Amino acid sequence: MCGIVGYTGPKQAYPIILKGLKRLEYRGYDSSGVALLHNGKLDVYKKKGKVAQLEESLVGVNVHAHIGIGHTRWATHGEPSDRNSHPHTSSSGRLSMIHNGIIENYAQLKKELLSKNYTFTSDTDTEVLLNFIEDILLNNNCTLEEAVRIALKRITGAYCILLLDEQDPETIIAARKGSPLVIGIGKGEHFLASDASPIIEYTKEVVYVNDYELAIVRPNELILKNIGNEKITPFITKLDMELAAIEKGGYDHFMLKEIYEQPSTIQDCLRGRLHAEDGTITMAGIDDNIEQIKNAERIMIVACGTSWHAGLVAEYIIEELCRIPVEVEYASEFRYRNPIVNKGDVIIAISQSGETADTLVALEKAKENGAFIFGVVNAVGSSIARISHAGAYTHAGHEIGVASTKAFTGQLVVLTMMALRIAIQKETITQERYLHLLTELADVPEKVDAILKNAEHIKTIALKYKDAHDFLFLGRGYNFPIALEGALKLKEISYIHAEGYPAAEMKHGPIALVDENLPVVFIATKDSYHEKIVSNMQEIKARKGKIISIITEGDDISPTLSNDCIFIPPADELIAPIISVIPLQLLSYFTGIAKGIDVDKPRNLAKSVTVE
Numbered sequence: 075m076c077g078i079v080g081y082t083g084p085k086q087a088y089p090i091i092l093k094g095l096k097r098l099e100y101r102g103y104d105s106s107g108v109a110l111l112h113n114g115k116l117d118v119y120k121k122k123g124k125v126a127q128l129e130e131s132l133v134g135v136n137v138h139a140h141i142g143i144g145h146t147r148w149a150t151h152g153e154p155s156d157r158n159s160h161p162h163t164s165s166s167g168r169l170s171m172i173h174n175g176i177i178e179n180y181a182q183l184k185k186e187l188l189s190k191n192y193t194f195t196s197d198t199d200t201e202v203l204l205n206f207i208e209d210i211l212l213n214n215n216c217t218l219e220e221a222v223r224i225a226l227k228r229i230t231g232a233y234c235i236l237l238l239d240e241q242d243p244e245t246i247i248a249a250r251k252g253s254p255l256v257i258g259i260g261k262g263e264h265f266l267a268s269d270a271s272p273i274i275e276y277t278k279e280v281v282y283v284n285d286y287e288l289a290i291v292r293p294n295e296l297i298l299k300n301i302g303n304e305k306i307t308p309f310i311t312k313l314d315m316e317l318a319a320i321e322k323g324g325y326d327h328f329m330l331k332e333i334y335e336q337p338s339t340i341q342d343c344l345r346g347r348l349h350a351e352d353g354t355i356t357m358a359g360i361d362d363n364i365e366q367i368k369n370a371e372r373i374m375i376v377a378c379g380t381s382w383h384a385g386l387v388a389e390y391i392i393e394e395l396c397r398i399p400v401e402v403e404y405a406s407e408f409r410y411r412n413p414i415v416n417k418g419d420v421i422i423a424i425s426q427s428g429e430t431a432d433t434l435v436a437l438e439k440a441k442e443n444g445a446f447i448f449g450v451v452n453a454v455g456s457s458i459a460r461i462s463h464a465g466a467y468t469h470a471g472h473e474i475g476v477a478s479t480k481a482f483t484g485q486l487v488v489l490t491m492m493a494l495r496i497a498i499q500k501e502t503i504t505q506e507r508y509l510h511l512l513t514e515l516a517d518v519p520e521k522v523d524a525i526l527k528n529a530e531h532i533k534t535i536a537l538k539y540k541d542a543h544d545f546l547f548l549g550r551g552y553n554f555p556i557a558l559e560g561a562l563k564l565k566e567i568s569y570i571h572a573e574g575y576p577a578a579e580m581k582h583g584p585i586a587l588v589d590e591n592l593p594v595v596f597i598a599t600k601d602s603y604h605e606k607i608v609s610n611m612q613e614i615k616a617r618k619g620k621i622i623s624i625i626t627e628g629d630d631i632s633p634t635l636s637n638d639c640i641f642i643p644p645a646d647e648l649i650a651p652i653i654s655v656i657p658l659q660l661l662s663y664f665t666g667i668a669k670g671i672d673v674d675k676p677r678n679l680a681k682s683v684t685v686e
């Protein structure tokens with residue numbers, strides 16, 4: 075988390091940095107700051123709160139400079155406050171630094187520095203690292219670049235750092251391990267950022283910096299080295315991203331825009347892969363590795379949050395269609411619990427950002443053990459995409475709203491296509507069912523569109539229940555993970571406590587919560603579990619719970635048990651999760667808005683969780 079931006083070149087640095095920070099606010103927004111270097115003097119401005127508050131505080135201030143760095147923070151060490159905001163300044167005042175990540179051995183380093191009479195003005199690990207670098211710089215008579223290299227060899231943890239030196243008017247020193255860094259190459263200028271969104275309007279040529287690399291960036295020069303001081307030739311990538319993709323385009327919020335984009339993002343995900351008319355699926359990542367994947371003794375899926383929910387749906391689909399055992403793991407547990415991973419095991423990593431620290435480290439470990447890593451990733455060129463042996467992008471486009479929506483449906487579409495592709499090769503599916511599911515997948519964008527047209531009705535329901543203190547979400551089978559996802563979405567952006575449960579499991583505990591004040595959302599589309607879930611509705615109704623049901627058009631039983639119904643188009647049960655999640659996204663969105671919450675930037679969250 076945390077967003078970082080840097081600029082060196084002929085233009086005014088501040089407006090570029092400020093705009094960039096606004097684009098990166100999805101990564102953290104509890105405080106922000108900039109350091110500008112002009113005439114050999116470093117000016118550092120920082121403020122608790124969102125970037126707009128920093129901007130307001132700088133109205134009328136002379137921010138003239140051609141080089142600078144900026145940061146928008148998601149607090150790890152030290153509460154959100156002006157003094158804990160970045161950039162930090164070194165003890166002598168010579169250096170300024172911003173940091174995304176966590177320095178795990180900062181306490182030990184701080185002890186060493188305190189014994190040398192260093193003082194600290196913040197509670198952050200960043201200030202410790204900065205003074206550690208300065209201490210090496212001053213005592214070893216070396217260049218800043220060397221001091222950074224020496225310091226980074228001593229630290230454990232994750233970082234992307236940008237440094238300015240008062241004595242070097244044109245240079246930004248940058249380094250990364252575990253936290254992303256992209257460098258944009260302009261004409262006589264360079265841009266640095268956590269992702270490409272602050273860079274896109276100036277240049278499409280970028281270099282993705284890898285772990286353990288250090289960049290020395292000047293207006294006309296980009297030197298890339300590894301931590302062992304060997305030069306590396308920068309690999310220039312062309313960005314395939316348009317400015318419009320990162321703007322609101324007339325919607326009030328990115329989240330709403332992203333919900334409404336789904337008919338087209340799902341279409342983009344299917345395009346060139348699903349050929350319903352001739353009954354084929356083309357996915358290069360699967361096609362090229364089909365023997366390994368189809369013969370896997372088991373598949374492990376590793377992910378976090380919403381992406382983990384996509385993994386749960388995939389577990390049901392892959393086991394059903396491909397008859398391969400699947401285990402779905404929270405990346406944060408997997409990485410620490412000494413799991414059994416053998417050579418040739420297939421691991422599917424699911425991630426929107428492609429930068430989630432827990433997922434990334436889990437994969438690195440599995441890769442060391444000889445596992446085959448298949449990435450289902452949204453962010454092109456991201457760390458997880460790059461460490462995977464093969465993969466399939468979800469093609470949902472840049473997702474900015476903190477609550478994941480279009481990336482989730484993209485993940486479900488990719489995972490379903492993968493399962494179908496493997497199943498047909500493995501001959502674990504009949505030709506007839508295969509062709510039917512292909513057609514069903516092709517119809518998804520139209521069905522999603524139909525649900526979006528019903529948004530006003532969903533808004534009315536949201537307004538009716540917005541003051542509830544708790545919600546329960548229940549589903550069975552393929553819709554069970556959708557119940558988890560519905561609860562997560564509501565928690566994130568409305569701050570209402572919500573639990574997702576398998577509908578039948580509810581009677582083993584959560585049923586004690588049910589009374590006339592508890593809204594219970596049933597995801598009860600017409601499937602092989604339908605009669606069973608109707609019985610679960612009866613159980614809730616008998617206890618006076620308020621039932622909101624997501625049901626299939628034509629269902630005439632569920633409405634008699636429900637207080638409110640949201641009808642969705644019929645779909646095969648295996649495809650249903652991709653469309654049954656849409657009303658839940660809208661329900662959360664309208665509830666959050668009704669409660670006056672900034673749904674794009676809900677409290678305490680960040681889009682890209684690059685710390686463990």
Ligand code: F6R
Pocket residue numbers: 378379380381382424425426427428429430433476477478479562563566681682683
């Ligand atoms: C929820 C949400 C998070 C992410 C999780 C994993 O709306 O966005 O739960 O799904 O942090 O992130 P990625 O998919 O980027 O690895």
